[in-house]
Amino acid sequence: MSRYRMVVRYDGTNYVGYQVQPNGNTIQAELEKALKKVHKGEPVKVTASGRTDARVHAMGQVIHFDTPLSIPPDNWKRALTSILPDDIHIKSVEQVAEDFHARYDTIGKEYRYFVRNHKEPDLFRRHYTHHVKASLDMDAMVKACHYLKGENDFTSFCSPKTDIKGSKVRTIYEADVKKQLDEVIFTFRGSGFLYNMVRILVGTLLEVGRNERTPEDILAIIEAKDRGAAGKTAPPQGLFLWEVFY
Amino acid sequence: MSRYRMVVRYDGTNYVGYQVQPNGNTIQAELEKALKKVHKGEPVKVTASGRTDARVHAMGQVIHFDTPLSIPPDNWKRALTSILPDDIHIKSVEQVAEDFHARYDTIGKEYRYFVRNHKEPDLFRRHYTHHVKASLDMDAMVKACHYLKGENDFTSFCSPKTDIKGSKVRTIYEADVKKQLDEVIFTFRGSGFLYNMVRILVGTLLEVGRNERTPEDILAIIEAKDRGAAGKTAPPQGLFLWEVFY
Incomplete structure:
Protein backbone atom coordinates (compact mmCIF):
# COMPACT_ATOMS: atom_id res chain seq x y z
CA MET A 1 0.00 0.00 0.00
CA ALA A 97 5.63 8.31 4.01
CA GLU A 98 3.27 5.60 5.22
CA ASP A 99 3.09 7.19 8.66
CA PHE A 100 2.02 10.63 7.42
CA HIS A 101 -1.35 11.54 8.93
CA ALA A 102 -3.43 14.44 7.57
CA ARG A 103 -5.08 15.10 10.93
CA TYR A 104 -2.56 14.12 13.64
CA ASP A 105 0.46 15.67 11.96
CA THR A 106 -0.95 19.20 11.54
CA ILE A 107 1.03 21.85 13.39
CA GLY A 108 -1.23 24.73 12.41
CA LYS A 109 -3.89 26.10 10.10
CA GLU A 110 -4.72 29.31 8.35
CA TYR A 111 -8.27 30.50 7.86
CA ARG A 112 -9.44 33.56 5.96
CA TYR A 113 -12.82 35.21 6.22
CA PHE A 114 -14.17 37.58 3.54
CA VAL A 115 -16.65 40.37 4.24
CA ARG A 116 -18.31 42.41 1.51
CA ASN A 117 -18.42 45.87 3.13
CA HIS A 118 -20.64 48.03 0.96
CA LYS A 119 -24.19 49.36 1.02
CA GLU A 120 -25.13 47.13 -1.93
CA PRO A 121 -24.61 43.37 -2.10
CA ASP A 122 -22.26 41.84 -4.67
CA LEU A 123 -24.38 39.19 -6.37
CA PHE A 124 -21.38 37.42 -7.84
CA ARG A 125 -19.61 37.06 -4.49
CA ARG A 126 -22.67 36.23 -2.40
CA HIS A 127 -21.61 32.63 -1.76
CA TYR A 128 -18.06 33.68 -0.81
CA THR A 129 -18.54 36.75 1.36
CA HIS A 130 -20.62 37.89 4.32
CA HIS A 131 -22.36 41.14 3.41
CA VAL A 132 -22.00 43.94 5.99
CA LYS A 133 -23.60 47.25 5.04
CA ALA A 134 -22.45 49.36 7.99
CA SER A 135 -19.10 51.07 7.64
CA LEU A 136 -16.43 49.35 9.72
CA ASP A 137 -13.77 50.94 11.92
CA MET A 138 -10.67 49.25 10.52
CA ASP A 139 -8.31 50.74 13.15
CA ALA A 140 -10.42 49.36 15.98
CA MET A 141 -10.51 45.91 14.39
CA VAL A 142 -6.75 45.89 13.78
CA LYS A 143 -6.24 46.77 17.44
CA ALA A 144 -8.66 44.09 18.57
CA CYS A 145 -6.77 41.52 16.48
CA HIS A 146 -3.60 42.23 18.48
CA TYR A 147 -5.34 41.16 21.69
CA LEU A 148 -6.22 37.80 20.13
CA LYS A 149 -2.65 36.78 19.46
CA GLY A 150 -0.77 34.39 21.71
CA GLU A 151 -1.66 31.36 23.79
CA ASN A 152 -5.08 31.61 25.41
CA ASP A 153 -8.00 29.55 26.59
CA PHE A 154 -10.50 30.27 23.80
CA THR A 155 -13.57 28.79 25.53
CA SER A 156 -15.43 32.09 24.88
CA PHE A 157 -14.87 31.59 21.15
CA CYS A 158 -15.97 27.97 21.00
CA SER A 159 -19.45 26.75 20.16
CA PRO A 160 -21.01 24.85 23.10
CA LYS A 161 -21.86 22.16 20.53
CA THR A 162 -18.18 21.13 20.43
CA ASP A 163 -17.30 17.53 21.20
CA ILE A 164 -13.93 18.56 22.65
CA LYS A 165 -13.78 17.64 26.30
CA GLY A 166 -10.13 18.57 26.86
CA SER A 167 -8.21 21.82 26.89
CA LYS A 168 -9.43 24.80 24.91
CA VAL A 169 -6.05 26.46 25.02
CA ARG A 170 -4.84 27.33 21.53
CA THR A 171 -2.17 29.66 20.14
CA ILE A 172 -2.99 32.30 17.56
CA TYR A 173 0.23 33.24 15.76
CA GLU A 174 -1.32 35.71 13.37
CA ALA A 175 -4.57 37.67 13.51
CA ASP A 176 -4.96 40.31 10.90
CA VAL A 177 -7.59 42.34 9.07
CA LYS A 178 -7.18 44.44 5.98
CA LYS A 179 -9.36 46.16 3.41
CA GLN A 180 -9.10 45.42 -0.32
CA LEU A 181 -11.50 47.46 -2.44
CA ASP A 182 -14.94 46.63 -1.02
CA GLU A 183 -13.85 43.55 0.87
CA VAL A 184 -12.57 43.24 4.41
CA ILE A 185 -10.36 40.17 4.79
CA PHE A 186 -9.61 38.53 8.12
CA THR A 187 -6.63 36.16 8.40
CA PHE A 188 -6.02 33.84 11.34
CA ARG A 189 -3.09 31.49 11.66
CA GLY A 190 -2.89 29.29 14.72
CA SER A 191 -1.95 25.98 16.29
CA GLY A 192 -5.52 24.82 16.01
CA PHE A 193 -9.05 26.16 16.04
CA LEU A 194 -12.07 25.16 18.10
CA TYR A 195 -15.57 24.48 16.75
CA ASN A 196 -16.90 27.67 15.09
CA MET A 197 -13.93 29.59 16.53
CA VAL A 198 -13.07 31.62 13.43
CA ARG A 199 -16.70 32.55 12.83
CA ILE A 200 -17.13 33.67 16.45
CA LEU A 201 -13.86 35.63 16.26
CA VAL A 202 -15.08 37.39 13.12
CA GLY A 203 -18.56 38.01 14.54
CA THR A 204 -16.97 39.61 17.62
CA LEU A 205 -14.46 41.65 15.59
CA LEU A 206 -17.29 42.97 13.42
CA GLU A 207 -18.99 44.23 16.58
CA VAL A 208 -15.76 46.06 17.38
CA GLY A 209 -15.76 47.38 13.79
CA ARG A 210 -19.26 48.76 14.33
CA ASN A 211 -18.03 50.35 17.58
CA GLU A 212 -20.47 48.26 19.59
CA ARG A 213 -17.50 46.94 21.56
CA THR A 214 -14.02 48.34 22.17
CA PRO A 215 -10.82 46.55 21.11
CA GLU A 216 -9.98 46.14 24.81
CA ASP A 217 -13.20 44.20 25.34
CA ILE A 218 -11.43 41.26 23.66
CA LEU A 219 -9.31 40.80 26.81
CA ALA A 220 -12.38 40.57 29.04
CA ILE A 221 -14.10 38.21 26.62
CA ILE A 222 -11.12 35.82 26.64
CA GLU A 223 -10.96 36.10 30.43
CA ALA A 224 -14.66 35.23 30.82
CA LYS A 225 -14.23 31.70 29.36
CA ASP A 226 -17.90 31.91 28.47
CA ARG A 227 -19.36 31.69 24.96
CA GLY A 228 -22.01 34.22 26.01
CA ALA A 229 -19.33 36.89 26.47
CA ALA A 230 -18.32 36.91 22.78
CA GLY A 231 -20.22 38.17 19.74
CA LYS A 232 -22.45 36.45 17.23
CA THR A 233 -21.21 33.62 15.03
CA ALA A 234 -20.55 35.07 11.57
CA PRO A 235 -22.26 33.15 8.73
CA PRO A 236 -20.38 30.28 7.04
CA GLN A 237 -20.12 31.46 3.42
CA GLY A 238 -17.32 33.99 4.09
CA LEU A 239 -15.02 31.35 5.61
CA PHE A 240 -12.16 29.61 3.80
CA LEU A 241 -9.81 26.95 5.20
CA TRP A 242 -6.83 28.54 3.51
CA GLU A 243 -3.84 26.35 4.35
CA VAL A 244 -2.84 23.49 6.62
CA PHE A 245 0.69 23.36 8.01
CA TYR A 246 2.71 20.21 8.78
CA MET B 1 -50.81 54.32 -14.71
CA ALA B 97 -42.22 59.20 -19.11
CA GLU B 98 -45.13 57.02 -20.18
CA ASP B 99 -43.63 56.61 -23.64
CA PHE B 100 -40.24 55.34 -22.45
CA HIS B 101 -39.61 51.87 -23.88
CA ALA B 102 -36.85 49.62 -22.52
CA ARG B 103 -36.41 47.83 -25.86
CA TYR B 104 -37.25 50.33 -28.61
CA ASP B 105 -35.45 53.28 -27.03
CA THR B 106 -32.03 51.63 -26.66
CA ILE B 107 -29.26 53.35 -28.62
CA GLY B 108 -26.54 50.91 -27.63
CA LYS B 109 -25.34 48.24 -25.29
CA GLU B 110 -22.15 47.21 -23.59
CA TYR B 111 -21.21 43.59 -23.01
CA ARG B 112 -18.20 42.25 -21.17
CA TYR B 113 -16.81 38.74 -21.38
CA PHE B 114 -14.49 37.30 -18.72
CA VAL B 115 -11.92 34.60 -19.41
CA ARG B 116 -9.93 32.86 -16.70
CA ASN B 117 -6.54 32.46 -18.39
CA HIS B 118 -4.49 30.14 -16.21
CA LYS B 119 -3.43 26.49 -16.21
CA GLU B 120 -5.63 25.82 -13.18
CA PRO B 121 -9.35 26.62 -12.95
CA ASP B 122 -10.62 29.15 -10.40
CA LEU B 123 -13.36 27.28 -8.58
CA PHE B 124 -14.87 30.43 -7.15
CA ARG B 125 -15.19 32.15 -10.53
CA ARG B 126 -16.30 29.10 -12.51
CA HIS B 127 -19.83 30.40 -13.07
CA TYR B 128 -18.55 33.84 -14.16
CA THR B 129 -15.59 33.08 -16.39
CA HIS B 130 -14.68 30.83 -19.31
CA HIS B 131 -11.55 28.86 -18.45
CA VAL B 132 -8.80 28.94 -21.10
CA LYS B 133 -5.60 27.12 -20.18
CA ALA B 134 -3.48 28.03 -23.22
CA SER B 135 -1.51 31.25 -22.99
CA LEU B 136 -3.08 34.00 -25.11
CA ASP B 137 -1.35 36.46 -27.41
CA MET B 138 -2.76 39.73 -26.08
CA ASP B 139 -1.18 41.89 -28.79
CA ALA B 140 -2.77 39.82 -31.55
CA MET B 141 -6.19 40.02 -29.87
CA VAL B 142 -5.91 43.79 -29.37
CA LYS B 143 -5.09 44.15 -33.06
CA ALA B 144 -7.98 41.89 -34.07
CA CYS B 145 -10.33 44.03 -31.94
CA HIS B 146 -9.45 47.08 -34.04
CA TYR B 147 -10.73 45.33 -37.18
CA LEU B 148 -14.10 44.76 -35.52
CA LYS B 149 -14.83 48.42 -34.94
CA GLY B 150 -17.13 50.38 -37.17
CA GLU B 151 -20.28 49.68 -39.16
CA ASN B 152 -20.32 46.21 -40.68
CA ASP B 153 -22.63 43.41 -41.72
CA PHE B 154 -22.04 40.94 -38.88
CA THR B 155 -23.76 37.93 -40.48
CA SER B 156 -20.61 35.87 -39.86
CA PHE B 157 -20.97 36.57 -36.13
CA CYS B 158 -24.66 35.76 -35.87
CA SER B 159 -26.11 32.39 -34.90
CA PRO B 160 -28.21 30.90 -37.73
CA LYS B 161 -30.88 30.33 -35.06
CA THR B 162 -31.62 34.09 -35.05
CA ASP B 163 -35.16 35.20 -35.75
CA ILE B 164 -33.92 38.45 -37.32
CA LYS B 165 -34.95 38.59 -40.98
CA GLY B 166 -33.74 42.15 -41.65
CA SER B 167 -30.36 43.80 -41.82
CA LYS B 168 -27.43 42.40 -39.88
CA VAL B 169 -25.53 45.66 -40.13
CA ARG B 170 -24.47 46.89 -36.70
CA THR B 171 -21.92 49.40 -35.45
CA ILE B 172 -19.27 48.44 -32.91
CA TYR B 173 -18.07 51.64 -31.22
CA GLU B 174 -15.64 49.96 -28.88
CA ALA B 175 -13.94 46.58 -28.95
CA ASP B 176 -11.27 46.06 -26.38
CA VAL B 177 -9.40 43.36 -24.53
CA LYS B 178 -7.19 43.67 -21.49
CA LYS B 179 -5.58 41.44 -18.93
CA GLN B 180 -6.21 41.85 -15.21
CA LEU B 181 -4.28 39.36 -13.07
CA ASP B 182 -5.40 35.96 -14.35
CA GLU B 183 -8.44 37.24 -16.20
CA VAL B 184 -8.74 38.45 -19.77
CA ILE B 185 -11.64 40.87 -20.13
CA PHE B 186 -13.31 41.65 -23.45
CA THR B 187 -15.45 44.79 -23.75
CA PHE B 188 -17.81 45.49 -26.66
CA ARG B 189 -19.95 48.59 -27.03
CA GLY B 190 -22.20 48.85 -30.03
CA SER B 191 -25.45 50.01 -31.52
CA GLY B 192 -26.88 46.53 -31.10
CA PHE B 193 -25.80 42.92 -31.07
CA LEU B 194 -27.10 39.92 -33.02
CA TYR B 195 -28.00 36.54 -31.55
CA ASN B 196 -24.86 35.01 -29.93
CA MET B 197 -22.77 37.77 -31.51
CA VAL B 198 -20.60 38.57 -28.49
CA ARG B 199 -19.93 34.90 -27.80
CA ILE B 200 -18.94 34.28 -31.43
CA LEU B 201 -16.74 37.41 -31.39
CA VAL B 202 -15.00 36.14 -28.25
CA GLY B 203 -14.67 32.59 -29.59
CA THR B 204 -13.04 33.97 -32.74
CA LEU B 205 -10.76 36.37 -30.85
CA LEU B 206 -9.60 33.51 -28.63
CA GLU B 207 -8.55 31.63 -31.77
CA VAL B 208 -6.51 34.70 -32.69
CA GLY B 209 -5.11 34.70 -29.14
CA ARG B 210 -4.02 31.09 -29.61
CA ASN B 211 -2.41 32.09 -32.95
CA GLU B 212 -4.74 29.76 -34.83
CA ARG B 213 -5.87 32.77 -36.87
CA THR B 214 -4.23 36.13 -37.58
CA PRO B 215 -5.74 39.49 -36.57
CA GLU B 216 -6.19 40.26 -40.28
CA ASP B 217 -8.40 37.17 -40.68
CA ILE B 218 -11.13 39.21 -38.99
CA LEU B 219 -11.53 41.28 -42.17
CA ALA B 220 -12.05 38.17 -44.32
CA ILE B 221 -14.47 36.70 -41.77
CA ILE B 222 -16.62 39.85 -41.83
CA GLU B 223 -16.44 39.88 -45.62
CA ALA B 224 -17.59 36.25 -45.89
CA LYS B 225 -21.03 36.98 -44.36
CA ASP B 226 -21.09 33.32 -43.36
CA ARG B 227 -21.32 31.98 -39.81
CA GLY B 228 -19.02 29.13 -40.83
CA ALA B 229 -16.17 31.58 -41.43
CA ALA B 230 -15.97 32.71 -37.79
CA GLY B 231 -14.77 30.78 -34.73
CA LYS B 232 -16.57 28.75 -32.10
CA THR B 233 -19.25 30.27 -29.89
CA ALA B 234 -17.68 30.92 -26.49
CA PRO B 235 -19.63 29.43 -23.56
CA PRO B 236 -22.30 31.56 -21.86
CA GLN B 237 -21.01 31.83 -18.29
CA GLY B 238 -18.31 34.42 -19.07
CA LEU B 239 -20.80 36.86 -20.60
CA PHE B 240 -22.29 39.90 -18.85
CA LEU B 241 -24.79 42.38 -20.25
CA TRP B 242 -22.94 45.29 -18.68
CA GLU B 243 -24.92 48.42 -19.56
CA VAL B 244 -27.76 49.55 -21.79
CA PHE B 245 -27.66 53.04 -23.27
CA TYR B 246 -30.68 55.28 -24.04
Missing part, protein backbone atom coordinates in the same frame (compact mmCIF):
# COMPACT_ATOMS: atom_id res chain seq x y z
CA SER A 2 1.17 3.54 -0.73
CA ARG A 3 -0.02 6.66 1.05
CA TYR A 4 -0.87 9.78 -0.92
CA ARG A 5 -1.45 13.28 0.30
CA MET A 6 -3.69 15.63 -1.68
CA VAL A 7 -4.38 19.35 -1.38
CA VAL A 8 -8.04 19.89 -2.19
CA ARG A 9 -9.98 23.06 -3.02
CA TYR A 10 -13.71 23.21 -2.80
CA ASP A 11 -16.67 25.51 -3.06
CA GLY A 12 -18.72 24.46 -0.03
CA THR A 13 -21.92 26.19 -1.20
CA ASN A 14 -23.77 23.03 -2.14
CA TYR A 15 -22.49 20.80 0.66
CA VAL A 16 -23.68 20.10 4.18
CA GLY A 17 -20.02 20.08 5.23
CA TYR A 18 -16.79 18.20 4.76
CA GLN A 19 -17.53 15.10 6.80
CA VAL A 20 -19.84 12.27 5.71
CA GLN A 21 -23.29 12.64 7.26
CA PRO A 22 -26.52 10.69 6.93
CA ASN A 23 -28.23 13.53 5.01
CA GLY A 24 -26.90 15.68 2.21
CA ASN A 25 -23.81 15.85 0.02
CA THR A 26 -20.40 16.07 1.64
CA ILE A 27 -16.92 16.70 0.27
CA GLN A 28 -15.60 13.52 1.89
CA ALA A 29 -18.33 11.43 0.26
CA GLU A 30 -17.50 12.88 -3.17
CA LEU A 31 -13.78 12.21 -2.72
CA GLU A 32 -14.41 8.64 -1.56
CA LYS A 33 -16.86 8.05 -4.40
CA ALA A 34 -14.28 9.25 -6.95
CA LEU A 35 -11.53 7.10 -5.40
CA LYS A 36 -13.85 4.08 -5.33
CA LYS A 37 -14.38 4.54 -9.06
CA VAL A 38 -10.64 4.65 -9.71
CA HIS A 39 -10.31 1.49 -7.58
CA LYS A 40 -12.98 -0.32 -9.63
CA GLY A 41 -15.52 -0.45 -6.81
CA GLU A 42 -13.20 -1.04 -3.87
CA PRO A 43 -13.93 1.46 -1.08
CA VAL A 44 -11.10 3.85 -0.12
CA LYS A 45 -11.17 5.86 3.11
CA VAL A 46 -10.08 9.47 3.06
CA THR A 47 -8.72 11.25 6.15
CA ALA A 48 -8.73 15.06 6.25
CA SER A 49 -6.89 17.63 8.38
CA GLY A 50 -10.25 18.40 9.96
CA ARG A 51 -13.86 19.13 9.11
CA THR A 52 -15.37 22.21 7.58
CA ASP A 53 -19.00 23.19 8.13
CA ALA A 54 -21.85 23.51 5.65
CA ARG A 55 -21.22 26.24 3.05
CA VAL A 56 -17.61 26.76 4.22
CA HIS A 57 -14.95 26.66 1.49
CA ALA A 58 -11.38 25.42 1.25
CA MET A 59 -8.41 26.70 -0.71
CA GLY A 60 -6.08 24.14 0.83
CA GLN A 61 -7.74 21.27 2.68
CA VAL A 62 -5.30 18.38 3.07
CA ILE A 63 -6.30 14.72 2.99
CA HIS A 64 -4.54 11.37 2.81
CA PHE A 65 -5.53 7.94 1.56
CA ASP A 66 -3.91 4.55 1.05
CA THR A 67 -3.97 2.65 -2.20
CA PRO A 68 -2.55 -0.57 -3.67
CA LEU A 69 -2.41 1.15 -7.09
CA SER A 70 0.83 2.66 -8.31
CA ILE A 71 -0.17 5.66 -10.37
CA PRO A 72 2.08 8.73 -10.80
CA PRO A 73 0.82 11.77 -8.80
CA ASP A 74 -0.04 13.78 -11.92
CA ASN A 75 -2.20 10.98 -13.25
CA TRP A 76 -4.02 10.74 -9.91
CA LYS A 77 -4.79 14.41 -10.23
CA ARG A 78 -6.07 14.06 -13.79
CA ALA A 79 -8.13 10.94 -13.08
CA LEU A 80 -9.81 12.38 -9.99
CA THR A 81 -10.43 15.79 -11.59
CA SER A 82 -12.31 14.12 -14.45
CA ILE A 83 -14.58 12.26 -12.00
CA LEU A 84 -15.14 14.89 -9.29
CA PRO A 85 -17.91 17.50 -9.61
CA ASP A 86 -16.79 20.95 -10.78
CA ASP A 87 -16.92 22.43 -7.27
CA ILE A 88 -14.15 20.17 -5.96
CA HIS A 89 -10.67 20.56 -7.38
CA ILE A 90 -7.47 18.62 -6.68
CA LYS A 91 -4.63 21.11 -6.39
CA SER A 92 -1.80 18.64 -5.89
CA VAL A 93 -1.07 15.00 -5.18
CA GLU A 94 2.13 13.57 -3.74
CA GLN A 95 3.21 10.25 -2.38
CA VAL A 96 4.16 10.51 1.30
CA SER B 2 -47.18 55.25 -14.12
CA ARG B 3 -44.20 53.78 -15.93
CA TYR B 4 -41.10 52.74 -14.02
CA ARG B 5 -37.67 51.86 -15.30
CA MET B 6 -35.45 49.52 -13.32
CA VAL B 7 -31.81 48.56 -13.65
CA VAL B 8 -31.51 44.88 -12.75
CA ARG B 9 -28.47 42.75 -11.95
CA TYR B 10 -28.59 39.00 -12.05
CA ASP B 11 -26.53 35.89 -11.76
CA GLY B 12 -27.81 33.83 -14.69
CA THR B 13 -26.29 30.54 -13.49
CA ASN B 14 -29.55 28.97 -12.41
CA TYR B 15 -31.76 30.33 -15.19
CA VAL B 16 -32.62 29.11 -18.67
CA GLY B 17 -32.41 32.71 -19.82
CA TYR B 18 -34.03 36.10 -19.39
CA GLN B 19 -37.22 35.54 -21.33
CA VAL B 20 -40.19 33.49 -20.12
CA GLN B 21 -40.11 29.97 -21.56
CA PRO B 22 -42.30 26.92 -21.09
CA ASN B 23 -39.56 25.03 -19.20
CA GLY B 24 -37.22 26.29 -16.51
CA ASN B 25 -36.77 29.42 -14.41
CA THR B 26 -36.32 32.75 -16.13
CA ILE B 27 -35.40 36.20 -14.88
CA GLN B 28 -38.52 37.72 -16.45
CA ALA B 29 -40.77 35.20 -14.68
CA GLU B 30 -39.15 36.01 -11.32
CA LEU B 31 -39.58 39.76 -11.88
CA GLU B 32 -43.21 39.35 -12.94
CA LYS B 33 -43.91 37.04 -10.00
CA ALA B 34 -42.46 39.60 -7.58
CA LEU B 35 -44.44 42.46 -9.16
CA LYS B 36 -47.62 40.37 -9.07
CA LYS B 37 -47.11 39.90 -5.35
CA VAL B 38 -46.70 43.66 -4.81
CA HIS B 39 -49.90 44.15 -6.88
CA LYS B 40 -51.84 41.69 -4.70
CA GLY B 41 -52.24 39.08 -7.42
CA GLU B 42 -52.73 41.37 -10.43
CA PRO B 43 -50.36 40.37 -13.27
CA VAL B 44 -47.79 42.98 -14.36
CA LYS B 45 -45.91 42.66 -17.64
CA VAL B 46 -42.20 43.49 -17.71
CA THR B 47 -40.39 44.62 -20.88
CA ALA B 48 -36.60 44.33 -21.07
CA SER B 49 -33.96 45.91 -23.32
CA GLY B 50 -33.48 42.45 -24.80
CA ARG B 51 -32.98 38.82 -23.86
CA THR B 52 -29.99 37.13 -22.35
CA ASP B 53 -29.30 33.41 -22.81
CA ALA B 54 -29.13 30.63 -20.27
CA ARG B 55 -26.29 31.14 -17.73
CA VAL B 56 -25.54 34.66 -19.03
CA HIS B 57 -25.37 37.39 -16.38
CA ALA B 58 -26.33 41.05 -16.22
CA MET B 59 -24.78 43.97 -14.38
CA GLY B 60 -27.21 46.45 -15.91
CA GLN B 61 -30.22 44.93 -17.65
CA VAL B 62 -32.95 47.58 -18.05
CA ILE B 63 -36.66 46.86 -17.86
CA HIS B 64 -39.87 48.86 -17.67
CA PHE B 65 -43.33 48.17 -16.30
CA ASP B 66 -46.57 50.05 -15.77
CA THR B 67 -48.41 50.24 -12.48
CA PRO B 68 -51.45 51.93 -10.98
CA LEU B 69 -49.66 52.04 -7.61
CA SER B 70 -47.90 55.18 -6.49
CA ILE B 71 -44.92 54.02 -4.50
CA PRO B 72 -41.69 56.04 -4.19
CA PRO B 73 -38.80 54.51 -6.22
CA ASP B 74 -36.78 53.59 -3.12
CA ASN B 75 -39.70 51.67 -1.68
CA TRP B 76 -40.14 49.79 -4.95
CA LYS B 77 -36.54 48.76 -4.69
CA ARG B 78 -36.91 47.61 -1.10
CA ALA B 79 -40.18 45.77 -1.68
CA LEU B 80 -38.94 43.88 -4.74
CA THR B 81 -35.54 43.07 -3.20
CA SER B 82 -37.27 41.41 -0.26
CA ILE B 83 -39.36 39.21 -2.59
CA LEU B 84 -36.84 38.38 -5.33
CA PRO B 85 -34.42 35.43 -5.00
CA ASP B 86 -30.88 36.32 -3.94
CA ASP B 87 -29.49 35.98 -7.47
CA ILE B 88 -31.58 38.89 -8.81
CA HIS B 89 -30.90 42.36 -7.48
CA ILE B 90 -32.63 45.67 -8.25
CA LYS B 91 -29.94 48.31 -8.68
CA SER B 92 -32.20 51.31 -9.21
CA VAL B 93 -35.80 52.29 -9.85
CA GLU B 94 -37.02 55.54 -11.35
CA GLN B 95 -40.29 56.85 -12.67
CA VAL B 96 -40.06 57.65 -16.39
